[in-house]
Each structure stands twice: as C-alpha cells, then as structure tokens.
Amino acid sequence: MRNLAILSWLRVKRRGFWLLIIGVAIVTGAAFFGVTKWQLAQENSTIAARLERGSEELGGQLREIPPKPAKIPKHMIGYWHMIDAKEQLLVAMHRGSQAKTAGNEHDYTRWHVAMLEASMQLDKYVPNGAAEFTTLDIQTIKRQLKRDRYLLATGQTVINSIYSLAPRAVLTRLFLFLLCPPILIFLLLGLNWLWRDSFDTKTHQFLLLHVRQRSHVMWENLVSTIVLMALFSLICGGTTGILAILFGGKESVAWSYPLTPQTSLGVQAAILAVFAAPIVWCLTAGVQAGTLLLHHISTRIAVLVIVSAGITFLPFGISLNPFAQLGYRLLDWQQPLNIWALVSLLIVAGSLTGVVNIFLNRRNA
Amino acid sequence: MVKMNFEIKDLSFAYRRHPVFIEANLTLMTSGVYGLVGPNGSGKSTLFNLITGLLHPTQGAITLDGTVLTPNLVFANVAYAQDSSVLYPYLTGRDHIRFVALQHHVAAARIAAVSEQLEITQFVDQRVSSLSQGQKQRLMIVLALLPEARLLLMDEPLNGLDPDSVMIIRNLLEDFKSTAQMVIVSSHNLDELDKVTDQIIFKVDQGLQFETVADGAEARYAELYHHARPVKAGDGHA
C-alpha cells in the first residue's frame, strides 16, 4: 500500500495534477464566494426594498391619522397603542432598510429586533396586523424575535436566508455545496483521475501484476482520493475564507448561531464533518465501479450524475437517505442533518467497495 | 535443467463470440527457454494474459507445480515483460523500477546489475514518453527480471530493438538456459528464436502444440500455417 501511495504521488507530481487541483480549488472557492456575494447583494437589496415599501405603506396610513389628543378617551386607548406600534414599526423598517442599504449589519440586526417587537405589539391589537407590512406572521415573529435577541446579546448579526459572507457561515455552506452528492460526484470524477488514468488505459495491468492482492489498488486509490479531496476542500475553503475575511462585509456569525431552535451553526458544521469522509468514500467507490463497468467516459459521467442526482432528489425515505440529507441541506441549511443517515451511508459505501473489489478480481483486463 | 511443472489444462477463452482457446492443453516439465509462435492475432498475448490472471478463462485451469495460479501466486512466481503501453508515459524509468523493486523487495545491487546488463542507465531518468520503442522494450525486460520469478513470460521482446539490443537479449536468454527459471518467449523473429531454443509452443487453431524442432522453427511454421488446417484442439507435452 505504501509503495502504491508513493507511486500515486509520483503520478500526481509528474503529471502536474496537484497544480491543477490547486488551480481548480482556488477558482471554485473564489467563484463560490463571488456567487454568494452576488446572491447576498441581491437579497439585501430586495430586503431593503421590501422594508422601504412596507414603511411607505405604513407612512401612507399614518399620514391620514388625526393628531393624538392630549387626553385619550378610555375607549380609544387601544387604538392609540396600535398607532404607536405602527409608528415604531415604521421607524424600525425605515431605519432597518437604511442600515441594510449601507451594509451595516449590526445596526440592521438592532432595527430588525425593534421591527419584530413593534410587530408583536401591533399583532396584539390587530391580529396578524404586521403581516401586511412585514410579510411575517405571528409565529415567525415570535421565533425570529427569540433568535434575534440572542444574536443581539452575543454580538452577532442576522442571516436572512441561506446566504451569508461571515467566514463561519460561508464555509459551512461551501462544504454543504461540495458534499452535495451530484456536485461531489462531479468533483470526484476529476479528483479520481488516478483510477481513470489507470483503468481507461492499459497501465492498470502494470499495477495489477505487481500487487499481491488487487484490492490493495482499490484501497490505495480510495485513500488517495480522500486525501486529494481533503486537499481540494482545504484550498477551496481557504480561498473562500480569506475572501470572506477580506471582502465579506460586516456580518458577525459565531458557531453558536441558532440555525433553528434545535441546531446551531457549529453543530451543523460538526455533523457535516462527520459525514464528509463516508460520503467521499461512498461516491469514490461509485466512480471506481463506474470506471470498471462503463467504458465510455461520457456515458459514465451521465450515469453517475443522474444516479446520484436521482437518489438525492427523489422524495422517498429522505430522513434515512444520506444523499438526500446532504443534497437538500444545500437549499435549506437550517434543517439539521439526521445523524442516523450515516449508518445507511456506511452500509452503502461498504457494499459499493465490495462490488468494486469483485469487479476488479473478475475483470478481464 | 530443474524440474518444474507448468500446466495448462482444458483452457478455453473467447473474446465475445470469437474463441481463442478451446480446451487447450500444455505441460512443461523443466526449466529452460521455450518459444511461443503463432500468426498475428492468434492469441499469444492472450495466453500470457491468461497465465498472469489479467484475463480469466471461461473454462480450465493454469497451474504451477500443481497449484492453480492466483493473483498472489502470480505476484510471487510470475514475471511478465509485456508490451510497453502498460508503462505510465509521464513517469520515468526509475519511477517504475523503484515501484517494482519495493513491491518485490529487490536489493539495490540487483537493480544496478540488471540495469547494467540491459544497458538502461543512460535513459532511466527520462520520462517513458520520451523513450524510443527499443528503450521502452529494454525497460520492460528490466522490470520483469527484477523479481527473479520462477516463470518469466516475454511478449515479443525483440520488437523494435537495434542489433546491439537484440544481442543483449539473446545473451540474456542464453543465460536462462542454465538457471532454475522457466522462460516463455513469444516472437515472430524465428531466426533469433532458433538461436536460443528448439523447444517451441505453436498456437495452432484454438489449441497449443508443443514441439522440439530440430530443423528450425521457420520450416515448421511454414508447414503449420501456410496451409489451411481443420479446426481441432491440440495437445502439447514436454
């Protein structure tokens, strides 16, 4: 195995594959940062516009209100409380919009809390009254208020949807992206070049003749691919992280950021880390099997991508389907990954490796 | 000559619907150099691939000293100098030698000796893609010689070699006559083959036929292949 690993390293070195990996990883990391920045900018301008539109509508309503009397009649107390809440909401939305436009995320978080508090007040007097301006219903307001108060207390800022350029958040999302099975299989088709280079040419005969057991070739390739994937992820993550630190804006997100009441960003990242090696193992075995079974590279890519995308996105047995667990999180990262899916992932990975071993031993080279 | 028992029993193999061997048999009982002769595309390389387990027979067995050859046994007992397309073009000769030597625990002194013998030291640090056909051929033979396997298979070792290199290989094969190794050499260069051995395995139709050719392989080749023959599995014994 050690000798095989040295040979693999020599092959990677002599062919300049390591340079290619570094190059592609930097481009991918930079592109991921760029696209996220772009998406986030669009999202922020939409948020600012919505807040502005909501505050304009509120302003229009409040303009028609007569001046507040010095002494409020008893039966009008509730009405004037509602007007007060609307005024607070107006100010909070307008200031929130300004803070968002200026990119001042801490201010935005403060005004977001103020907006939610005013919405809560308003909803007390008019059921679902804030929804007209803020698009938030009462349950959402309560949930977000709890989260935002925690964020304010811990000096963090709000992530509105799935886009954030705070280093921890963007890195977690990057790894969700890299580990999304249809994307990962694409990466592994490239990163598992060592296997393809041997088995799509006659050079594998040289390897097979000089090993005691053919499974050594398979295991070594598996380890090499995991190492190359780790290298790729490291460089990719490093690039995105550095760009996020330098140009990411003023967001502050800690590992304790509550994605849901049950899950924090740190927990999500930790579970993702636990899934990383098994999913790479599983899909590498898939690519190995594909290379041995499907002679034509285009057909191979098509089959592997379609099968992995199919298993990922078909809406069956999602909770125990590790592919679906990883795939759907890319679109909805707040939901926690089901750790039990890891068991089925390990079973599938083990079975696929067994299949590759059988193919390798029965193959007519 | 040392006693050995290499046996091919009822070997059948086909590429899709094209049968290459149908219940072919061959028994070689002693060490030494054997020639393997047959027309282009008759299945000489296929036989070597079957022996080394790179191809799997549909039927039959190949044994060495009574034990069926498994990948583990092939690794320990068989060396194969095949065509040079199995080398990684972007690696150097030394990269390949280092790998094979480490895998088979070959001492540095032996590497040096074999490299000297095959005269590859001048180009051993060049990438395979930049070597000539003859240089690649010599490198392949070095890689096959390193493990000192009991059974050595050489597929067209004289292809593309200059006269000096041919002489080196001829001397090498002469040396094998006095060792405990069994060497099977496939070649179209019947003149050269005649110079090193008179024990020839002919690939005839879908079978193997072993003969000791006193009058030279060329005359026998003409007899065997220049006339149409009925399809019949052949048996050979040494």
Next chain:
Amino acid sequence: MVRLELTKLWRQNKLIPCIVLLLILMVGSLEASTFMQGQRLNTAEETSEQWIKLLKKTIQPKDPKQWLPKDKSAMQLLEKQLVDLKRRDGMALRKDAVEQFTQISPMISYSGNVIVDSNLHSGEVEATRKELLYLQRHNLATMLPLTIRTNPQTALTNTVSVDQRNVFQELTQRFYVRGWEQIWLWSTVGGLLVALAVINMFLGDILANEYDSQSDHTAWLRLHNYGQAKMVLTKLGVHFVLSCLMLFTALGIFLVYAWLRNGLGDLRYPVQAWALGKKVISPYSWPTATEEANYFAPLQITFIPLARYLGLFGFFGFAILFLNSTLTLLINRLVKIRLLALLIMVVLPVIGLVLPASIYNPFTYLNSDWVVSNYLGYFLRQRSSVYPWIIGGIGIIAVGCLLLTIMPLRRKLGGLKLAKSSGAV
C-alpha cells in the same frame, strides 16, 4: 473527414446515449408536470369545496332563497367553477374566469382568495384579464388550473406575506402538461442550458480527445493534407449538426410521446410578452392601480401565439447551439486534458442556472424566455425588442470563439509555410 468524425463518435457510443438521456429528461419533465398538476387539481377541488361551504355560512341572511341577487350569482359562479374544475374542463373554466372578471372581486383561485388581495400588482391582474380575453377571442381552453399571469420577477418585487405564500403559489404556478407547452416550460426554466450540459457531456471533448493520452492523434491527419484549421472547421460542423440532430431527434420522439400521453396542445395559446404599447387604465380602485398596471412602461404586457414564441425560441436555440459548438472547440483548444475539457463544458451551462439575473451576468442574456418574450427589454430598460441584438451578439461571440480557436493554428501553419518557402524545411 466528416465521415471519419461521425464514425469515431458512433464507435465511441456517444450519439444514442445522448439522445436517450435527453429523452429521459424530457419525458421525466412531462411526467413530473402531469403528476404535480394532478395533485394540485385535487387539492384545488378540496379547498374549493371547503371554501364554498364556509362562504355559504357567512352570507346573511342564512336562507339561500333570501340571498341578495349579487351574492346568489357570485355563489352560483363559484359552484359552477368547482363543477368545471372537477370535469377538468378548460374551456368552461375559461368562461367562468371571464365572468369572474365582471365581478368587483374576481376569484379565480380555488382557496377563496380574491386575486387582488394577494399583494399583486394590478399589472398582473390586468395581464390575466387580457389573457382571458385572448383565449375567449380564439375560443381556446385554459391550462389547468387557471392561474394569474406574473412577470419573471414578481416574487422579488411583491410583498407576499408568509401566510399568503401558499396562496400566491397556488395562484401563479402553472403546469405545462402538453407537448408544445412543455417546450415553453423548458424555455422558462433554463431547459436549453440543461440540454447544452447533456450534449456537452457527450460532445464536450470533440477536439480534446484528439490529444488524449499525451499523443496527438491529429498528426496523421496532417500527413494526409488535412490542416488543423480544416479539422477544426470540420469538427465545428459535425458538432453543430449533431447537436441539432440529437436535440431534435429527442424532441421529435418526445413530441410523439407527449401527443399520445396528453396531446400536443394548441399553438395559438397566448404567451406573455413585452412590447411598446399604449398606457392602460386599470379598472381597480386603489390609488396606485393605474401606475402599477403600467409597471413596465414604456413597455406593456402583450400576448403572442405559442407558435410564434416557439419559433423565436427555436431560432434562438440554433444560435445558442452554434455558440456552444464554437465555445466547445475553443475550450478544447485551450484545455487539452479530455476529462477537464468535458467537465468544464458540462459545468459551464449549469452555472447559468444558479447565477442571479444581472446585467453583469452573461447568462441573463441567454435566458431564452426573457429574450423571446422581451422581458429582457424591460430589464435592460429598452424600448424595442432586444431579440435581434441578442442573436447578433451571440453570432459575433461565436465567430470570435471560432477565430480564437483557429488563429493560433493558422499562425503555426503560416510559420511552417514560411519555413518551407525559405527552404528551411
């Protein structure tokens, strides 16, 4: 040379699997649409029944015989809408909807929400009315369920509250279950880019595979007087023609399947487009109604027949395929590693599906629906149709790619010729 290329591609088993894969995606898309439409219609029936029951309870007086005539007619219309929905009768549903638009609060959704309630621009309500009138004029059945017209960025520009998001989706999500309609759907969701990714999966290495395994397979062609420029042009021709052929073969088979499955649909069906037009006056009474009805001014929402839309889309598709062919050759020329070239060519179109719309995003200009319907004209604040400009732009870029692919080669050949003429070779 052409024959040799075709033989190579045939032997590499690229053509049939590509067609099969395209076909699987097309049929899968149709089946998914049909399945989701079935689900939506069933839900619509249930919600409609519940809503009618609820509404009956709220009308005063309780006795239906004593209802006011307007309440009675409104309720009758709703019940008729439900019956027609159950019969899946698009023609009758269209008539009901046209009638709904004579009411103060038209209800074309099945959840009891009036369409003007859901924070929609009056421009969208106007567009829906126009579409219904178009359908009536040509006596066409509506697609099921009947939905309101939105623009591609409605979800971004409207303030749809959380509790109304489901209603909004129900009001706007269309299901394209017939043959021609499916092609229209693909145009709106970036189907052309998906098709390019699939085609590139098979033909994306057409030039790079000549340099695979560190050996230049083109060397022997050059020996037979086939220069590299000639080879690139031949490969371009083969790539372009085969791309078109494979796509249209798959499309042809798909249309036969769709015809047998749900029918092909009517090519006169109205498709929303944007063109310079007179300002409209909204009949709705809120203060900004007329302004919102003219949201796209100076452009206005207009309707063109599906045949025209598909024709323009088809021609746009040819242009994109040509650009793809030239780009493939250029990328292959630059990246000679076969696998890398192949992966780049597959990933490239897919990136277009995830990048946000922006004037800085080149894929925005390749959004077939935006180009054909001229929504891109509004996006770029143009008064006239951007279609010819985009086609022209694609042509220029394609030729540029081709020149970039050939130019360095020509220089090489030129060098060779120069050397020959000076007697050095």
